[in-house]
Amino acid sequence: MMPVFETEFLRLLRSRKFKLLFLVTMFPAVIYLLSPGAGGTGVENLRAGFEALFTDLLPNYWLGIIGQLIAVIIMTDLIAGEIDRGTIRLILARPVKMSEFMAGKFLAGLSALVVLFGIPYVVVWLYAPLPYDAGFDGVRALAGDFGAVMGSTVVVLAFLGALSMFLAVLVRRPLYATLATFGVLFLGQFILPQVPYIEHPERLTLGYQALVMLKASFENLNVVGTPWETALAFLLTSAGLLAFSWFLLLRQEFPD
Secondary structure (H helix, E strand, O other): OHHHHHHHHHHHHHOHHHHHHHHHHHHHHHHHHHOOOOOOOOHHHHHHHHHHHHHHHHHHHHOOHHHHHHHHHHHHHHHHHHHHHOOHHHHHOOOOOHHHHHHHHHHHHHHHHHHHHHHHHHHHHHHOOOOOOOHHHHHHHOHHHHHHHHHHHHHHHHHHHHHHHHHHHHHOOHHHHHHHHHHHHHHHHHHHHHOOOOOOHHHHOHHHHHHHHHOOOOOOOOOOOOHHHHHHHHHHHHHHHHHHHHHHHHHOOOOO
């Protein structure tokens, strides 16, 4: 598994696509650096400002439509690209189990996404205490909130990655797999909630569920749900999608 992981992870980090997407994920952090909009000073004001910032940006940008599309673009190519280029036949000829191939690809893609999203988060975390005149005490005070932000992001990204890989195995073409995955996400979050008898349609969005997981650390979040149950549901769903992907990949034939 490790050779697959290392090869794929380094390939992703060196790609032009990764560099372009990194600029997209960094955009809100750059705006924050230029205009932090600090309200007061001290650790309490710092925590309130930090939590308000991520309560807004996490569901509406980083894990909103833009962030979801970034995750889908990265993850769908991992399997569909190999199938489309025909290189999967070479991989299958090597002494690598399909489970190791799937796990290595998934972890490489997820790790690349953690880098894409994690660097902007770290920049905001380390810079935020400065305009609030909180110093190193502010950095330590935000550690729990930063952990909650990273944790909820990784859980949602893992789900998006598993869904992308599942549909990539079915569709087998990177572009079509990307469109199919994004279509499923758009249908589930924006079309189905328009059905009149669905109550609280905002709870169907991934951004809302990310906020539910943030309740583990954030204060005064007015969302319905239990953080640990929500995280467990996402992780189990992701594991199920990966298992189906592995099963389908084993049963497919790849002619010369």
